[in-house]
Amino acid sequence: DISIIICTFNRYVKLKKVLNYINELIVPDELKYEVIIVDNNSNDKTKGIVERFIKKKPQIFKYLFEQKQGKSYALNSGIKNAHGEIIAFTDDDVRIDRKWLFVIMDAFKRYDCIGVGGKILPMACPVTN
Template sequence: MLSVVIPCRNEAENLPILLAEINAALAGRVYETIVVDDGSTDRTPQVLAQLRKEATTLRQIRHDQSAGQSAAVRSGVFAAHGQIILTIDGDGQNDPAYLPALADALVSGGPGTGIAAGQRVRRKDSPAKQMASRFANSLRQTILKDHTTDTGCGLKALHADLFKQLPFFDGWHRYLPALVIREGFNVVHIEVVDRPRRHGVSNYGIFDRGLRGVLDLFGVWWLLRRRKRVPKVAEVKS
């Protein structure tokens, strides 16, 4: 079973379109969709309540106040019933057509694969935001060596049990490949084409997380250094 986790805040206009696209992309598969409303102040709760009347696979979770994207993803992960969790942003810029490929790549990678991560090509962000993203990704790769060129892409697939054991902190969703590698698993990548936002404005700016991002980066580096060996665990029965 697949669980699609969608963190969102103030995406009332984008969600109906996105959810219809997810249903089309995963037709024929067993799945649930969990929208985590991170303290929206628009009509997102009402829109989701109406959509739930029309879709039995849709679940609605709400934060009483905005706690950030990482907290929203985590709430969805711990509420999920599926063995594989797929994440996708709620603004519609991630194309749900890639969700099946991510799930299949994770499974076909075998037990040693911990995450299938989308890597955006032909970005639709502003030139300034793209330049800031390239710098951040380059710095992260140099320090963490996570073999990933774009951790900011919301499209990812992970095994639910692994997802739940990763150390959590605010900003955690940007470091999932490095944290998965820390647990002794591999990363596979799927190229995805980004789309422009249809409605509304981004909840995240270019410089609003700069200092915090640097602190997070060195925090993850510290975590990686504290676990240099990952043993293979097996029960002896004879």
């Protein structure tokens, strides 16, 4: 099982894009996953955007509000509420490859590891596999 944690602060437009990418993920049949969006005290439309995704997939998307300002507070709040054996962090301004969950699962199956990382490419670079 994987918990995906996304921390955000006043970036609802970018957050909406990354949540759409997550909706397009190819998910292995045996995988259970959740997406925890931690709102780090936003005063924009962040909560409303997340609620739309929760309405469509309440078993997947979760909303947390972290009043203490700072990414470390938001991340720790997400971790405390995560149910997955694996925790995957991503940001609110990225493009996620559709095979991202497959790659994460494969790394943990193939290697004796406690963590993995990946490439971060500028948005202008095409993603090729």
